[in-house]
Amino acid sequence: MTVLHIRRERLLESIRELSCIGATSKGGVTRFALTGEDRQAREWLQARAKAHDLDSHFDAVGNLFVYCRADAAGGPPVLVGSHVDTVPDGGRYDGALGVLAGLESLISLQESKAQLSRPVWLAVWTEEEGSRFRNGLIGSRAFIGEVAPTELDDADAQGITLASALRNWELEPAQLTEVAREPGQVHAYVELHIEQGAKLDAAGLQVGVVTGIVGIRRYDVSVKGQANHAGTTPMHLRQDALVAAAQMVQSVEQLVKASGHADAVGTVGKLSVQPGGVNVVPGQVDFSLEVRDLETSVMDELVERILSKFREIADTRNVQLCWELTSDVKPAPLSREIRQTIAEVASDLGYSWQDMPSGAGHDAQHLACICPTGMIFVPSKDGISHSPHEFTADDNCVRGANVLLNTIVQLAK
Ligand SMILES: [Zn+2]
Structure with a gap:
């Protein structure tokens, strides 16, 4: 032409x-x-x-x-x-x-x-x-x-x-x-x-x-533990929401990387720690979860794997977990x-x-x-x-x- x-x-x-x-x-x-x-x-x-x-x-x-x-x-x-x-x-x-x-x-x-x-x-x-x-x-x-x-x-x-x-x-x-x-x-x-x-x-x-x-799917995730004195609460008696959340954040990277879906991405871009004191065991962490891919089925699969991993971590660490879907762009x-x-x-x-x-x-x-x-x-x-x-x-x-x-x-x- x-x-x-x-x-x-x-x-x-x-x-x-x-x-x-x-x-x-x-x-x-x-x-x-x-x-x-x-x-x-x-x-x-x-x-x-x-x-x-x-x-x-x-x-x-x-x-x-x-x-x-x-x-x-x-x-x-x-x-x-x-x-x-x-x-x-x-x-x-x-x-x-x-x-x-x-x-x-x-x-x-x-x-x-x-x-x-x-x-x-x-x-x-x-x-x-x-x-x-x-x-x-x-x-x-x-x-x-x-x-x-x-x-x-x-x-x-x-x-x-x-x-x-x-x-x-x-x-x-x-x-x-x-x-x-x-x-x-x-x-x-x-x-x-x-x-x-x-x-x-x-x-x-x-x-x-x-x-x-x-497509872009976003969740607000909340992890609730027990805020407590950082000096007097022994390590084995803590319900540290931040340590649990940190494991969850790592799992997002690991699961998406290991999924075999080359274009899929998963991100935790926002995280807040309560009460947020240097001498307080974190009682609550709220964070964002975002997953993107070209296929809805891949997004479904990844989100399911990530959230079940989150549940497993929450159970192991004795913290409460909840999440809410905040946006879902196809x-x-x-x-x-x-x-x-x-x-x-x-x-x-x-x-x-x-x-x-x-x-x-x-x-x-x-x-x-x-x-x-x-x-x-x-x-x-x-x-x-x-x-x-x-x-x-x-x-x-x-x-x-x-x-x-x-x-x-x-x-x-
Ligand atoms: Zn532009």
Whole structure:
């Protein structure tokens, strides 16, 4: 197939320019959703689109859409997108690369006068990270009808609700339901994103073809022992909740590693000790448990093994144990056809690539509920992300954008 190329300098310059909006003293970027910085970033995108004769508009949850005027195309659109909101002091590539490569692709399609039979839209989703409003992925969830009206009452750290943040942008939160699309209304969705892990960088590969986005299951676990005097309670009479919890934490690592499921991960990332005194035997420990994998059956199996191990440890150490499921996000397998298209496009461009799962959540996981969806990864140097040190080499940004552009052509032709 003939391949198109985006304009390298124009893409790289746009990455530099966007990273100045919300730039921090540490060299990172802070752009929380629906704030002044976020608005500035989106208006900058709109101005850039307009300069290239592309129309744009905001929907009721602040998703910004840019439309390619590729000649006389009709029917459900091919959608590309990502986000421009960030974590505190985040990197300049997370989300931004997918949006800017998307915009560059639309501009290139317009300039090349490509004959497409479908419209192509860019979506800039609202509040992907959840840095301001806790649930995150708000724009893409609203787009598939998965934001309940009650979520509009969720407040940020300053007590500003999602509804009032939207009104501050002169949007009408009451129109939330009008944002949602049904299956069949979008032909396909493709998102380019930095890997945010080290697999591609370590393997020296240029492109990742994402097979699916992992499911995430989280529990709050509580271990109750007996708080007591650290000087007068002999070792054999203790019910030390922390020692029991420490064994449980270790068992998570051991069981997941030994499971034979290479992509599965299990993490205890948060732990609190009560009463937390240097001279008190710990009476209670509360900790988080998180398991991720591409297969629900693997997550079921791992959670069952982990929790039965926890029970065994609790019995042996004479402490009480309880847990509660706090969230359960299902894995999102991505379209086989689009994976194949991305792989062919990467090969035609002469880039090295491999199949790989996404261990992080992305807007694409929601789009996958209503249309065939694909994701393209490019390497993150040393796997660092959500940090001012996040880095993707210029060549890799350009390669990712070229894969995105040509994938759009294949899906929209
Ligand atoms: Zn992201």
